[in-house]
Amino acid sequence: MARTRRRPDQQHRPRTVLLVLLLAAVALISVDLSGAGSPARTLAGSVLGPLESGAHRLLSPFGVDSFATRDQLRDDKAALEAENARLRGLVASSDVDRTRLAEYDALAAFATSADLETVTAHVVGIGAAQSFRRTVVLDAGTSRGVRRDMTVLGPDGLVGRVISATSRNAVVLLLVDADSVVGARLGAEHELGMLRGDGSLSGTGRLNLEVLDRSAVPKVGDPIVSWGSRDGVPYIAGIPIGRVEKVVESPRDETASVTVAPYVDFSALDTVSVVVGARKGS
CATH class of the missing domain: 2.40.10.340 (Rod shape-determining protein MreC, domain 1)
Structure with a gap:
């Protein structure tokens, strides 16, 4: 039985979709940095919102959140730094306490x-x-x-x-x-x-x-x-x-x-x- 061969445009479609999604991610990050409430951000939200949702559904089975917000990353970083500082303080104070x-x-x-x-x-x-x-x-x-x-x-x-x-x-x-x-x-x-x-x-x-x-x-x-x-x-x-x-x-x-x-x-x-x-x- 003869196989049906894909047309060249069908073979490159997944790559095209991935490229569009990556460009959408870059656009969202750039608009996010411009601040809340700007017209550009509002327009980007209505145009790129469906793309973000689709990308999330596409990547979530693999445990990947490609559109984590800047605020979340900043909060996570701050929490880790605070915990590290607390642990360093405990180590330093424990040495002083033992000496005393x-x-x-x-x-x-x-x-x-x-x-x-x-x-x-x-x-x-x-x-x-x-x-x-x-x-x-x-x-x-x-x-x-x-x-x-x-x-x-x-x-x-x-x-x-x-x-x-x-x-x-x-x-x-x-x-x-x-x-x-x-x-x-x-x-x-x-x-x-x-x-x-x-x-x-x-x-x-x-x-x-x-x-x-x-x-x-x-x-x-x-x-x-x-x-x-x-x-x-x-x-x-x-x-x-x-x-x-x-x-x-x-x-x-x-x-x-x-x-x-x-x-x-x-x-x-x-x-x-x-x-x-x-x-x-x-």
């Missing part, structure tokens, strides 16, 4: 072992660079029992002392401040000395130790703890400070220049504890 929780635990454990009454606070500000003083501002003040000349601790060791306080805030002079002087005990022999800061808040910030007994030569790696003040004001005793990093001896002067690396990273202070007293019954 670890710091809370470390501070609480130290306060319990040392029978200290403490107030937990956060660093909310830093002193002006032009003041040449290394200070930070805490979000706790006299309303929570924080007073001048109280010891301030971090999860890793001694941070400094309170030099002023209002009802809601307190200013802390950091251990690395050039005017800060702290009594220290060195190594297993608990040799006495005085620590002074070099004024740097960076990771390279160091403390300089002057040993009172010139015959005592510190060793690299020796631990340093606070000597302590009378009645624990402004510094309580036995707080970890750092370790000896470098020793340079001067035989002629019978002295040694001792550099101490502090345990606390003063450039990344966040959670601290202010020692407000000893626990009741201790």
Whole structure:
């Protein structure tokens, strides 16, 4: 049986229809950008509306919506960006929360072992660079029992002392401040000395130790703890400070220049504890 052959115009008809539909889509998008209510848009709607409906019926079985509006696409994009921002925020805050929780635990454990009454606070500000003083501002003040000349601790060791306080805030002079002087005990022999800061808040910030007994030569790696003040004001005793990093001896002067690396990273202070007293019954 002989087959009926299509005429050339019948073979190209589907391509022609598809081309018309694509041109209609471009026309609709262009008119949509011109704004609602324009005569061009009204005319295009009445002329191209049937084509849009036909195209939708043709493509919907394949799950394709070729005439999604610009507003829908914009809303979808905005929703995805908002969700991504929310997820990024959750990831970032979870890291901060985990760090703070670890710091809370470390501070609480130290306060319990040392029978200290403490107030937990956060660093909310830093002193002006032009003041040449290394200070930070805490979000706790006299309303929570924080007073001048109280010891301030971090999860890793001694941070400094309170030099002023209002009802809601307190200013802390950091251990690395050039005017800060702290009594220290060195190594297993608990040799006495005085620590002074070099004024740097960076990771390279160091403390300089002057040993009172010139015959005592510190060793690299020796631990340093606070000597302590009378009645624990402004510094309580036995707080970890750092370790000896470098020793340079001067035989002629019978002295040694001792550099101490502090345990606390003063450039990344966040959670601290202010020692407000000893626990009741201790």
